[in-house]
Amino acid sequence: MPSDMSIEHQRILLNHGSGGKMTHELIENLFIRNFNNESLKARSDAAILQIADKFFAFTTDSYVIDPLFFPGGDIGKLAVCGTVNDLSVSGAVPLYMSASFIIEEGFPMELLERIVSSMASEAKYAGVDIVTGDTKVVDKGKCDKLFINTAGIGLVVKGYENIHKGLDIQPGDKIIVNGYIGDHESSIISARNLLPLKSEIISDCCSLNHVIQSILKNNLSIKFMRDATRGGLGTVLNEVVDHRLFGIEINENNIPVREQVKAICEILGFDPLYMANEGKFVLIVDPKDSDQVIRIINEANIDRMASLIGEITSESPGMVLLNTGIGGKRIIDMPVGEQLPRIC
Amino acid sequence: MPSDMSIEHQRILLNHGSGGKMTHELIENLFIRNFNNESLKARSDAAILQIADKFFAFTTDSYVIDPLFFPGGDIGKLAVCGTVNDLSVSGAVPLYMSASFIIEEGFPMELLERIVSSMASEAKYAGVDIVTGDTKVVDKGKCDKLFINTAGIGLVVKGYENIHKGLDIQPGDKIIVNGYIGDHESSIISARNLLPLKSEIISDCCSLNHVIQSILKNNLSIKFMRDATRGGLGTVLNEVVDHRLFGIEINENNIPVREQVKAICEILGFDPLYMANEGKFVLIVDPKDSDQVIRIINEANIDRMASLIGEITSESPGMVLLNTGIGGKRIIDMPVGEQLPRIC
Numbered sequence: 304m305p306s307d308m309s310i311e312h313q314r315i316l317l318n319h320g321s322g323g324k325m326t327h328e329l330i331e332n333l334f335i336r337n338f339n340n341e342s343l344k345a346r347s348d349a350a351i352l353q354i355a356d357k358f359f360a361f362t363t364d365s366y367v368i369d370p371l372f373f374p375g376g377d378i379g380k381l382a383v384c385g386t387v388n389d390l391s392v393s394g395a396v397p398l399y400m401s402a403s404f405i406i407e408e409g410f411p412m413e414l415l416e417r418i419v420s421s422m423a424s425e426a427k428y429a430g431v432d433i434v435t436g437d438t439k440v441v442d443k444g445k446c447d448k449l450f451i452n453t454a455g456i457g458l459v460v461k462g463y464e465n466i467h468k469g470l471d472i473q474p475g476d477k478i479i480v481n482g483y484i485g486d487h488e489s490s491i492i493s494a495r496n497l498l499p500l501k502s503e504i505i506s507d508c509c510s511l512n513h514v515i516q517s518i519l520k521n522n523l524s525i526k527f528m529r530d531a532t533r534g535g536l537g538t539v540l541n542e543v544v545d546h547r548l549f550g551i552e553i554n555e556n557n558i559p560v561r562e563q564v565k566a567i568c569e570i571l572g573f574d575p576l577y578m579a580n581e582g583k584f585v586l587i588v589d590p591k592d593s594d595q596v597i598r599i600i601n602e603a604n605i606d607r608m609a610s611l612i613g614e615i616t617s618e619s620p621g622m623v624l625l626n627t628g629i630g631g632k633r634i635i636d637m638p639v640g641e642q643l644p645r646i647c
Numbered sequence: 648m649p650s651d652m653s654i655e656h657q658r659i660l661l662n663h664g665s666g667g668k669m670t671h672e673l674i675e676n677l678f679i680r681n682f683n684n685e686s687l688k689a690r691s692d693a694a695i696l697q698i699a700d701k702f703f704a705f706t707t708d709s710y711v712i713d714p715l716f717f718p719g720g721d722i723g724k725l726a727v728c729g730t731v732n733d734l735s736v737s738g739a740v741p742l743y744m745s746a747s748f749i750i751e752e753g754f755p756m757e758l759l760e761r762i763v764s765s766m767a768s769e770a771k772y773a774g775v776d777i778v779t780g781d782t783k784v785v786d787k788g789k790c791d792k793l794f795i796n797t798a799g800i801g802l803v804v805k806g807y808e809n810i811h812k813g814l815d816i817q818p819g820d821k822i823i824v825n826g827y828i829g830d831h832e833s834s835i836i837s838a839r840n841l842l843p844l845k846s847e848i849i850s851d852c853c854s855l856n857h858v859i860q861s862i863l864k865n866n867l868s869i870k871f872m873r874d875a876t877r878g879g880l881g882t883v884l885n886e887v888v889d890h891r892l893f894g895i896e897i898n899e900n901n902i903p904v905r906e907q908v909k910a911i912c913e914i915l916g917f918d919p920l921y922m923a924n925e926g927k928f929v930l931i932v933d934p935k936d937s938d939q940v941i942r943i944i945n946e947a948n949i950d951r952m953a954s955l956i957g958e959i960t961s962e963s964p965g966m967v968l969l970n971t972g973i974g975g976k977r978i979i980d981m982p983v984g985e986q987l988p989r990i991c
Contacts, residue, residue, distance in 0.1 A: 313756035320750070320784030333760060334780055337767040338746075342778035350778035352743055354802060357699055363745035363798055364781045367790075399696055401707035401798050402682075405749075406664070412657035416677065423681040434686035434694035436678055437708045437796075440664030441989060445711075445791040452781075454707055454745050454798030458698060645785060 318640030322533025323577075325639060346542070347467035348529060349393040351459060358459035360395035360467075362386055365452040369645045371418065373494035375486075375506035376581070378451055379418035381647065383425040383433075384510045384581055385532065386455035391512040392528040392584050394466040394519065395457030397429060403437040403452040410448055418449070429510035431455065460519050469527035469587065474549050474617040476526055477593040479586040481514070481600045482608040483507065484536050485564040485578030491646045492567060504563055507582035514603040515584075518596060524589035525596070531583045532647050534638060537576035539585050540623045541637040548620045553613030553635075555628045576625075577638050579646045587615065662984030666877025669983060690886070691811035692873060693737040695803060702803035704739035704811075706730060709796040713989045715762065717838035719830075719850035720925070722795055723762035725991065727769040727777075728854045728925055729876065730799035735856040736872040736928050738810040738863065739801030741773060747781040747796040754792055762793070773854035775799065804863050813871035813931065818893050818961040820870055821937040823930040825858070825944045826952040827851065828880050829908040829922030835990045836911060848907055851926035858947040859928075862940060868933035869940070875927045876991055878982060881920035883929050884967045885981040892964045897957030897979075899972045920969075921982050923990045931959065 318325040335343050342350035349362035366382045376384075383400065390397040402422060406415065426433050465471075490506035492498060511530065518525065531539045536558070540551050560575045568575050588596050593611055600609035616624075623635040662669040679687050686694035693706035710726045720728075726746065734741040746766060750759065770777050834850035836842060855874065862869065875883045880902070884895050904919045912919050932940050937955055944953035960968075967979040 310757050310760060315750045315752060315754040315756060315759065315784055317752050317784050317786065320782055326782060329782060330780075333763055334746075334782075337763045338770070338777040338780075339767070340776045340778060342743075342776065343780075350743065350745075352778065352800075354703075354742065354800075355699075355701055357701070359698075359800075361743060361745065361800060362779050363747045363796070365747045365749050365783050365796060367749055367783045367785050398698065399686075399694065399705060401694075401705065402678075403707045403709045403796050403798075405709050405711055405794055406659045408659060408661050410659040411655075412659060413654050415659065416654060419677055419681045423683070426682070432684045432686065433682040434684060434696065435706050436674075436682075436687075438664055438670060438673060438678075439709050439711045439989075440659055440661050441711050441791060442661065444788075446794070447785060447789040450749055450790070450794070452707070452709060452747050452796040452798075454747075454796075456696075456703075456705060456800065645783075 317644050321641035322538055323638035323640055345468055347393060348389040351393060351464065351467055358464045360390045360393040360457040360459055362389040363452065363454035365450060366647065367450050367645055368647060369447065370494050371449060373506055374490045374503045376508035377418055377421050378449060379422035380425045381508055381581060382451040382453045383422050383429065384508050386453040387429045387431060387510040387512050388530045390455050390457035391515040392530050394463030395459045396516065397431045397455055397457040397512050400426065400431050400433045400453050400455045401435045402433050405439045405441060405446055405450040407446050407448050408440055408443045425510060429512050463519060466525065466527060469543060472526045472549065472587050472615055474615050475590055476587050476615040477590050477611050478551065478553060478613045479588060479593060479596055480536060480610055480612050481584055482604060482606050483559045483561050484580055484583055485560055485575040487581040488578040488643060488646050489564045489567050498567060498570060507580055509582035511582060511584055514600055517599050517603060521599065523592040523596060525586060527587040529585055531580045531585055533579055535577040535579055536585065537635045538637060540635065544621050544623060550616045550619040550621060551613060551623045552616045552626065554626045557610050557612045559608045559610050573642045576635055577642055581647060661988050665985035666882060667982040667984055689812060691737060692733040693811065695737060695808065695811055702808045704734045704737040704801040704803055706733040707796065707798035708733065709794060710991065711794050711989055712991060713791060714838050715793060717850055718834045718847045720852040721762055721765050722793060723766035724769045725852055725925060726795040726797045727766050727773065728852050730797040731773045731775060731854040731856050732874045734799050734801035735859040736874050738807030739803045740860065741775045741799055741801040741856050744770065744775050744777045744797050744799045745779045746777050749783045749785060749790055749794040751790045751792050752784055752787045769854060773856050807863060810869065810871060813887060816870045816893065816931050816959055818959050819934055820931050820959040821934050821955055822895065822897060822957045823932060823937060823940055824880060824954055824956050825928055826948060826950050827903045827905050828924055828927055829904055829919040831925040832922040832987060832990050833908045833911050842911060842914060851924055853926035855926060855928055858944055861947060862943050865943065867936040867940060869930060871931040873929055875924050875929055877923055879921040879923055880929065881979045882981060884979065888965050888967060894960045894963040894965060895957060895967045896960045896970065898970045901954050901956045903952045903954050917986045920979055921986055925991060
């Protein structure tokens with residue numbers, strides 16, 4: 304869309320909700336410009352707020368996924384994990400959540416019961432209380448079955464008040480991802496029956512707070528964390544280098560991707576780097592601590608696939624470069640839109 | 648619906664989102680049963696949470712109103728006021744808010760800009776920062792134009808940590824409402840062109856935090872506050888007496904209702920007591936302080952219509968009785984459903 308197109312003719316497109324370039328533009332040009340405050344300008348997953356002498360993380364997300372149930376989870380589990388993870392990667396211990404439901408008239412009570420019970424059990428696992436909520440019902444045809452919003456509050460672990468800004472990141476720092484990427488989006492593709500798959504792929508949807516707390520309590524030099532959801536790993540890495548004086552170099556061979564996910568990407572023309580995840584996060588750590596971080600994650604994770612995928616470089620600031628498996632180099636740009644809408 | 652109807656055949660109805668009896672049943676039987684914690688069991692508009700030595704209020708609401716613009720406001724202003732007011736009546740100073748948007752593909756950018764700018768200006772007036780958010784876009788036809796969710800955090804004013812429970816309410820306490828009731832629902836009726844009206848009715852949609860702070864700082868004996876939104880004044884009064892050993896008696900002649908609103912109710916068969924408001928709240932106060940509370944509200948309010956509408960009685964516990972204008976008595980029950988869906 305030409306930038307001089309007057310606002311009278313502009314409309315919201317699916318890509319504005321993709322988590323990619325158009326979402327970032329909308330946040331910049333509409334929300335940050337109007338709401339205009341320092342927390343929002345930090346552009347992190349959770350706002351970090353000082354109240355009295357404590358630092359809190361505060362975050363929200365709406366979930367509009369289709370279908371509501373997928374291998375490995377459902378919209379309820381996702382809504383809890385998403386908020387727990389946004390708080391956790393901001394260096395906070397998640398404490399309390401809200402849950403707000405927009406329900407289409409005629410929605411089966413039995414499914415709502417399953418979804419609410421799934422939220423309750425994930426909240427219990429994560430150790431957060433769902434303490435407040437709201438229920439709205441709209442006429443049949445005015446929403447697609449069920450949308451859930453969650454917001455969450457966490458208490459930032461002492462010493463990690465600025466981790467969401469990533470100000471200490473410097474060339475040489477290592478980039479770690481905690482396991483296989485692309486599983487969540489693949490599970491949605493499988494649940495939508497978009498491809499005839501031999502075996503179903505299970506979403507990685509899970510609460511990351513326990514593993515993140517294990518890392519933080521070891522006093523390691525963690526410079527930054529972010530979960531790679533909408534827009535995938537490629538988008539997060541681009542957010543890290545955006546307007547910074549360093550770049551990122553990652554190695555394709557070191558990025559854990561299941562064969563099945565590779566096959567799906569091959570057929571649909573997708574890139575695993577942009578596939579949505581719901582239990583994956585990126586850590587940027589001082590090189591001296593990278594081995595220990597990987598060890599801690601792998602002790603907590605049955606897959607044991609935490610991997611050092613690359614590092615911060617002083618060359619090509621603001622850019623993410625991929626050393627491909629066959630020896631080439633490729634720029635990983637911020638995606639404009641989504642490969643598949645309504646996956647999280 | 649018969650209570651023995653098995654869950655397999657039950658479906659969500661519009662009335663489950665009305666704020667009335669069916670909403671309360673859903674909250675009880677589904678949400679409180681599954682999420683099961685003390686904050687939720689308090690059944691207040693905001694959860695009151697102790698973190699370290701501070702008490703916080705935390706609340707959320709989704710807004711699905713139709714139409715998006717109405718005389719006196721729009722969905723954006725409403726989304727800010729609603730959360731500010733839920734925090735304020737819980738005895739808290741609102742500090743921070745989240746804003747989450749679910750937008751239908753094709754929604755005009757110009758309208759979104761107007762709505763976001765309206766949120767920004769109401770937030771500025773109320774003195775809260777919108778610090779975090781989320782944007783989802785769904786395919787055309789999968790939601791009705793725009794839904795907004797807001798969540799908010801406030802710091803409870805010292806001494807008011809338990810006001811949301813209303814534990815100190817006792818017979819003889821006075822019931823005050825801060826002005827004309829029914830204006831918001833009437834403005835929506837007018838915006839929907841449901842009736843040919845000579846002059847438009849302006850919604851009472853406004854942030855109540857400043858007037859509530861003025862009351863709280865005077866050290867008066869305030870026993871309880873709640874804003875009368877969905878379900879109106881009648882619903883709030885029923886919530887006050889629910890499972891309690893006292894009742895409420897109110898006087899129709901003392902309840903401020905505009906002539907125009909009375910006329911609309913007459914024609915549509917609505918009851919002003921169940922009409923939704925977005926800037927009205929009920930206070931229960933010790934009799935010695937009722938005059939001063941009314942004076943403080945009227946100093947802040949151009950209408951100067953704050954009124955003492957009734958009192959807590961030891962007779963008919965659990966019930967709300969109305970002394971009608973013509974000398975009769977009528978039970979004001981919790982409404983089963985809504986007079987009009989999607990008004991807030």
